[in-house]
Amino acid sequence: MSSIFFNPKKVAIIGATANPRKFGNVVTENILMNKERNYEIFLVSLKKQPINGLETYESILDIPGEIDLAIILVPARAVEEVVDDCIKKTVKGIIIVTGGFGEINDEGKTLEKRIAIKCKDASIRVIGPNCVGIQNLDIGLNASFILQPKKGDIGFITQSGSFGAAVLYAMRDANLGCSKFANLGNMIDVSYSEVLEYYNQDPSTKIICMYLESVSKGREFFSCIKNVIPNKPILVVKGGRTATGMRAASSHTGSLSTNYNLLKSAVEQAGGYIIEYIADYTTALKALSFNPIPKGDKIGVLTNSGGSSVLFSDQAEQYGLKFAKFSDELIEKIRPHVIKLVKMVNPLDMIAGAREEQYYQVTKAMLESNDVDIVVPACVITPFLEIEWDEHYRGMIRAWNETGRKKPMIPLLVFADSFPQIHALSEKENSTAFFTPYQAAYACKVLIDRMNYFKKINEDNK
């Protein structure tokens, strides 16, 4: 199904408007403004005036030739008539962005059901109504009323549009990119399972993350994630984990919230990630998006801040992570690069004067050593001795680049998220950073969990 939605050739926007105070305008602008767009656009508007220099049609039926995808933005009361036109035009897919249907009252439920049946009879697939829309970053399609993230490898599915918009802000801040985005609203036809299957086939998508409140057709959904997870990790945040949260969720989407423990055990059994705190969401995405899966579970830590590696160690133990024992060979490779006071243990505390060169040399030694599977170069940015704000991080990245990024590296820059230099360097180098010992430890855990998942399925297949 979903190639109709994510890869249309000819798109009609019905209810396009130049009035910036209307939702229809947002979607229209989001599509028209995209410079990488490589599909044709046709605007339908009763006003018949050009929008952004593009002519408009009074009805989709007036557009010459075939239309793949119709995006409907007209008010709820006008939707059914427009759908009838789309059926006459034999479009392949419809996205109904407009709200005011089943989420509101029984009348709305009846109406959306009637639309669903009509479209089914005409073999037309439908997303929505009451949805934010979809995005395909590959072809410059932002058929939604929210901002689009940068292009990347994350396929995103969210049952809450606004929460999805917020996650995109967090992704932008973390230098994370998306391949596809989908919010399906009341789901009178296309389901999350279908989108998941599409993401599974999509070569641009490497990681899948979802925000869910309810799961309909549970068996289909769970068999679907079981299919996907060997190819692509799936991260799930569940809204409505508690009774209070479930009540809020039911009032929010109008559908009964799914039991958390049930979902949790199903996702985890399939080898997916259940993310309890949304701050962990970006941490897990950063870990998976920027790193290969490690070959083993031994962590090597270097730092200029003893206190920070103490806090990392605490968190590491809580997650059952293992610290590498440094061999004599590794120690002899490190020794020339650090001052005499440095004790040759893991975590390796290079003390506050350590600069780019030390970070580069020691990170590289660990990345090249068989003793270590994941390197965590940690630092507190030191405001003295003419040390530059981003130089520790520069050293880490240089070492990682020169060793071909073959091992996971988890840069821990304690509380440095407010330094614009760090964000600029991340962007320039296509890298990322973690800002608390907790985040760094969680990132290690996420990568090791994925390694253990593959180990387990390999053993099961023997």
Added chain:
Amino acid sequence: MSSIFFNPKKVAIIGATANPRKFGNVVTENILMNKERNYEIFLVSLKKQPINGLETYESILDIPGEIDLAIILVPARAVEEVVDDCIKKTVKGIIIVTGGFGEINDEGKTLEKRIAIKCKDASIRVIGPNCVGIQNLDIGLNASFILQPKKGDIGFITQSGSFGAAVLYAMRDANLGCSKFANLGNMIDVSYSEVLEYYNQDPSTKIICMYLESVSKGREFFSCIKNVIPNKPILVVKGGRTATGMRAASSHTGSLSTNYNLLKSAVEQAGGYIIEYIADYTTALKALSFNPIPKGDKIGVLTNSGGSSVLFSDQAEQYGLKFAKFSDELIEKIRPHVIKLVKMVNPLDMIAGAREEQYYQVTKAMLESNDVDIVVPACVITPFLEIEWDEHYRGMIRAWNETGRKKPMIPLLVFADSFPQIHALSEKENSTAFFTPYQAAYACKVLIDRMNYFKKINEDNK
């Protein structure tokens, strides 16, 4: 003791240097650069050349008149001689910033012990050696080699200098200010208990936060925090909570790390906060620094994002927080300001189109209502309908200001921490914001815990 250190009239910097590649230069510059400085400075340098236009003396003994505080930055091997001079000069206090003593080897231990005895015999108090130093924002004293935060009401004590520096970055980012800062290094004389007692008396300090790895003289320390907590909340992060962390801590400070469970139960019994994750540190500080203690525990939530209030509700239930039941009176006050679709329940979902005016009116109605003790106005920044990035937040703050900030308000701006407009508004309005549902719920919990603490001591006193 501590007024010698935090409020000196005449300060000598021994080992001052103009060479930016030496630690001595950092401290010298940090002191000289401070424009609000209202104490006298004398520089001691063997080079006898002026630094920043200020003349230097070859020895502290050459300085005319009395000196209250000597800050020693010379290399470890020269420290004892300089201390002897300070004794001759009958200074009142000495801060030995220089490292290379007890934290390194037995020789260093012997040396620092000898210095301690000499100073004790001369009735001179000592901070250090091997410390970052202290700061008193009230008098523009940054006697440390790290950056100073903005002036505020937090008294900060940290056993890890570098981790302390990182926390100051987080504070800056969160619009939090400090009154005093102290890192005491090897503590051959002045202890954290004494600093705590000083903070307790200090009118600029309203909240105390500590990072500790080990506690010496436990009984003294615990009786001290018991004295302080009725006046000022104390927040403790313990490095070395686990066996791995404790090993790392011992290698870091050279002293045996204190048992976590012991410290935790002692601090919590005294009514203090043990903070397990350092990200919670700033959350708790923000909650306490910007808000009064609530009169009750009933929370009122408004939002433009159903998903976000679902996630907040989940976290709230996990903390056992209570949602207010809106009275008819409150509902009638809210109703004219929201669209018809809005269901009059708590959390109140005003839907994506809500703007500054709705946030202002509804936040204000809740702040003025007896139904609600803590207001959590939540939003996802909405990139459409010409809504400005900071307008929801503006509405919240306006309502809070107009009601005299008499009730806690916990603005939840989901994943909006990367918006410069939000930080700018926080700074302009002397406000703060929370960026995940977890943070907002934790902030509520911190405030309610403090309220319950007072309730309990009032009952105990009956």
